[in-house]
Amino acid sequence: MGITIAVLTLGGAGLVCALILVVADRFFAVHEDPRIETLTALLPGVNCGACGFGGCVEYARALLAVVGATPANLCPAGGAETAHAVAAMLGIEAGATDKKVALVLCGGDSARAPRRFLYNGVADCAAAHAVGGGDKLCRHGCLGYGSCARVCPAGAVEITAGQLALVHADLCIGCGACVKTCPRKLIRMIPAGRTIHVLCNSPEKGPAVKKACQVGCIGCTLCAKLAPEAIQMNGFLAAVDYARELDNQEVVDKCPTHCIVRR
Amino acid sequence: MTAYILIIVSAVLVNNFVLTRYLGICPFLGVSRNLPTAVGMGAAVIFVITCASAVTWGVQVALLNPLRLEYLQTIAFILVIATFVQFVEFVIKKTSPGLHRGMGIYLPLITTNCCVLAVAVLNIQLQYNLLQSVAFGFGASAGFALALVIFAGLREKIDRACPPESFRGTALALLTAGLLGLAFMGFAGLVKI
Amino acid sequence: MSASKPKLSPNVGVHPAYHKEATSAKPIEVMPLPPLLRVSMSQHLGKPALPVVKKGDTVLRGQVIGEAAGFVSAAVHAPTSGAVKDVAEAPTAGGIMALAVDIAPDGRDAWAPAVEENRRKRADLLARLRDDPAAARKEVVAAVADAGIAGMGGAGFPTHVKLSPPPDKPIETLIINGAECEPYLTADDRLMVERAAEIWQGALIIQAALGAKRVRVAVENNKPRAAAAMGAAVADSAGDCAVVMLETMYPQGAEKQQILAILGREVPSGGLPMDVGVVVENVGTALAVRDAVVNGRPLTERVTTVTGPCVAEPKNVLARLGTLYSDLVAFCGGFARPPCKIVSGGPMMGLAQSGLDVSTAKTTSGLVALPRELVGAFVSMPCISCGRCVEACPSGLMPCELSQMLEAEDYEAAAGCNVADCIECGCCAYVCPARRPLVQHMRRGKAWVAAQRRKP
Numbered sequence: 001m002g003i004t005i006a007v008l009t010l011g012g013a014g015l016v017c018a019l020i021l022v023v024a025d026r027f028f029a030v031h032e033d034p035r036i037e038t039l040t041a042l043l044p045g046v047n048c049g050a051c052g053f054g055g056c057v058e059y060a061r062a063l064l065a066v067v068g069a070t071p072a073n074l075c076p077a078g079g080a081e082t083a084h085a086v087a088a089m090l091g092i093e094a095g096a097t098d099k100k101v102a103l104v105l106c107g108g109d110s111a112r113a114p115r116r117f118l119y120n121g122v123a124d125c126a127a128a129h130a131v132g133g134g135d136k137l138c139r140h141g142c143l144g145y146g147s148c149a150r151v152c153p154a155g156a157v158e159i160t161a162g163q164l165a166l167v168h169a170d171l172c173i174g175c176g177a178c179v180k181t182c183p184r185k186l187i188r189m190i191p192a193g194r195t196i197h198v199l200c201n202s203p204e205k206g207p208a209v210k211k212a213c214q215v216g217c218i219g220c221t222l223c224a225k226l227a228p229e230a231i232q233m234n235g236f237l238a239a240v241d242y243a244r245e246l247d248n249q250e251v252v253d254k255c256p257t258h259c260i261v262r263r
Numbered sequence: 264m265t266a267y268i269l270i271i272v273s274a275v276l277v278n279n280f281v282l283t284r285y286l287g288i289c290p291f292l293g294v295s296r297n298l299p300t301a302v303g304m305g306a307a308v309i310f311v312i313t314c315a316s317a318v319t320w321g322v323q324v325a326l327l328n329p330l331r332l333e334y335l336q337t338i339a340f341i342l343v344i345a346t347f348v349q350f351v352e353f354v355i356k357k358t359s360p361g362l363h364r365g366m367g368i369y370l371p372l373i374t375t376n377c378c379v380l381a382v383a384v385l386n387i388q389l390q391y392n393l394l395q396s397v398a399f400g401f402g403a404s405a406g407f408a409l410a411l412v413i414f415a416g417l418r419e420k421i422d423r424a425c426p427p428e429s430f431r432g433t434a435l436a437l438l439t440a441g442l443l444g445l446a447f448m449g450f451a452g453l454v455k456i
Numbered sequence: 457m458s459a460s461k462p463k464l465s466p467n468v469g470v471h472p473a474y475h476k477e478a479t480s481a482k483p484i485e486v487m488p489l490p491p492l493l494r495v496s497m498s499q500h501l502g503k504p505a506l507p508v509v510k511k512g513d514t515v516l517r518g519q520v521i522g523e524a525a526g527f528v529s530a531a532v533h534a535p536t537s538g539a540v541k542d543v544a545e546a547p548t549a550g551g552i553m554a555l556a557v558d559i560a561p562d563g564r565d566a567w568a569p570a571v572e573e574n575r576r577k578r579a580d581l582l583a584r585l586r587d588d589p590a591a592a593r594k595e596v597v598a599a600v601a602d603a604g605i606a607g608m609g610g611a612g613f614p615t616h617v618k619l620s621p622p623p624d625k626p627i628e629t630l631i632i633n634g635a636e637c638e639p640y641l642t643a644d645d646r647l648m649v650e651r652a653a654e655i656w657q658g659a660l661i662i663q664a665a666l667g668a669k670r671v672r673v674a675v676e677n678n679k680p681r682a683a684a685a686m687g688a689a690v691a692d693s694a695g696d697c698a699v700v701m702l703e704t705m706y707p708q709g710a711e712k713q714q715i716l717a718i719l720g721r722e723v724p725s726g727g728l729p730m731d732v733g734v735v736v737e738n739v740g741t742a743l744a745v746r747d748a749v750v751n752g753r754p755l756t757e758r759v760t761t762v763t764g765p766c767v768a769e770p771k772n773v774l775a776r777l778g779t780l781y782s783d784l785v786a787f788c789g790g791f792a793r794p795p796c797k798i799v800s801g802g803p804m805m806g807l808a809q810s811g812l813d814v815s816t817a818k819t820t821s822g823l824v825a826l827p828r829e830l831v832g833a834f835v836s837m838p839c840i841s842c843g844r845c846v847e848a849c850p851s852g853l854m855p856c857e858l859s860q861m862l863e864a865e866d867y868e869a870a871a872g873c874n875v876a877d878c879i880e881c882g883c884c885a886y887v888c889p890a891r892r893p894l895v896q897h898m899r900r901g902k903a904w905v906a907a908q909r910r911k912p
Contacts, residue, residue, distance in 0.1 A: 116810045116811070117808075117810040118833075120833070120834070120836075120893075121893045121896045122863075122893050122896050122897060122900065124900070126900070127896055127899075127900050130551075130899065130900075130903070131551060131808075131896070132547075132550070132551025132807070132808070132809070132810050133547065133551040133552055133553065134551075135810075139553070
């Protein structure tokens, strides 16, 4: 007898509760596009913001708001794979998906680029840059206090023993957070898979560069002559035009300051 | 009136649910990483426990007592509380998306929180009437929110400081919670119940 | 008010060793023209001036070589006559690169004709300022702007901006700041001793331009000679004028702290002295204003204290703007022993230099060369929450908390705790037993707040 009452009571109560919830669900139902969840699952979920939206969910919302208005290839972290998956789901074109990686345009580690003074302050590049223009003798080179490494969501930036930032291209997801944070603006996004780089960002004339760094670009124009289609002189600074293919070992071998490297 | 104030004060300070009775430790440690979250969680807990006190009191008096089913108290209360929380979440989601973003995401966390159930059970054990139950529920949840907010503020500070490696994270959080509990022991004897 | 009894300070601060004895009794020495003057376009707070001369031009002393770029900016004048050797970027004392005009003096030191013209034009300005102040005020402000005067205490805020308060903020009190609370520096002290009457005349001109009722000259009680000299200058003036002797304390030369000490008024958070009806001007600025209005001369020189244990003959030097630090040091006998740290300005707020290739600016109150034993290399440690910085902060901030927030890059939290009210006096870092770079953290926080304000 007792058990019957108990079962009936609780069962009844459970039923009533369930009914309330069912009714409530109907009554207070909020229409939310179920595709948002599916689409978010397709994205890498790093929430790095490189797409220009506030995280992966927001990008998914934007993709669905007006299908086709937001390109499917905005996620650099996901690259081609994600873009194609997203495009296939929405039935739109994937668009160009060249993977980009960050490159630090400085090769002057502490052994080869001296410091002007002993900096004894906050270990942050922007802070160091604000003190007398930074402690590195070269006013354009990497300070190596690791601001870029701290903002990197993928942990792709290493501060080497020579106090120099180094982006590991295989780990880089191409979000560009480091580019924004560098106070000296010497990190650039380049197409992945490129091997030959001019690792200098100093626009100064040759003698000034030579004084500040052993591996700086002195503007000798030799590389621009050897590979005129892919390397341009930007004032006194050689710059690789990553829009063109460059696979010319000669420029690496002949660069007098070894500022051009294969990596 | 004094009786109600005493119930509230004793539940907030003297018999603080987190720091004296050690109930609801899971959300206390889980949702106290920063102050805004703690405030949101605190508000959600105050709302749920206060309302749940009234509802469970009703269930006990109207359903369990007449049918002599007191032994089903725990399971019945969990059922009612879970339904109630879910229902509230639906309503908030529909009526006020802003409030849902701020407080709603914590609601499911509370559903199976021992703190909520403890208040409902204690209400019956202490033989409170409806108003006293609500007052006790409010006091208990306000105490929980107070502890949570204080703890979140402390943890924010601790995160910014540089504790030794072996203390970092949960270790120091538990130590801090212990010290906070010691501090709350100072309220013992403030209200005699 | 009697000039003998120091007024007890309501401020909080620190009492560093002052070391002023090396130069406080030495008369100001005029430095002969160096072979090269490198005149920076960024000698003031605000936008750098725009150079209007080019390589190969010849300039005369007082001729405009850089025009003010906007309202909060100041013109720059040739400090002597000579040839422009180059217009190129050069480091400033703050370490940033700014355009600078290199002038090779021709030795004639001939004034530009505009100076004489200005002098004649303004000959009766003093009289008119007495008779019809409303009309003459604008002329004074224009004369100050023409002369390129910027606050000579160290911050370098363009003076004409300070002299043009908005009409809804009437100025009631003018404070002439002779506190010179920075250790080692004696430039203002000597200026007051030697040129009290001229400073006072400048003060009266500023008072008339602002329409202020009261004038107070603030001197700290470690400069009795300056106080006496200023007292004598003030004595025969009508109106509510007085010299106030302040208890010596750092940073009482900071304007907000000085207003509190003299008038008991607190400048509101985020506000300016004009919000409490006060303008504070440095004694050097007052002298420059007098020179501009009475003599028609723009700002082309200033007194700089070259001192510190490493300098062979510490001196107060009257040098042309643009004098290279290396020339200044050479004039003072060079270094008696190698310095470990050279600070432009006082040791508390000054900027450490990485070389002597920087030139003096309108703000260069001193050059202090410190030996290794006074610099002390240190490693900064985590905050131990001792609270000494909180006790020392004259702005009532919590530097320990703020620095930890900023270390964690939680800028919003720091802004919420009023990091923008920091005056960068360095008291917190001075007392910090963990040797934390507190001021640098504050600067980062302030820079972030400023960047947020600039955002639309």
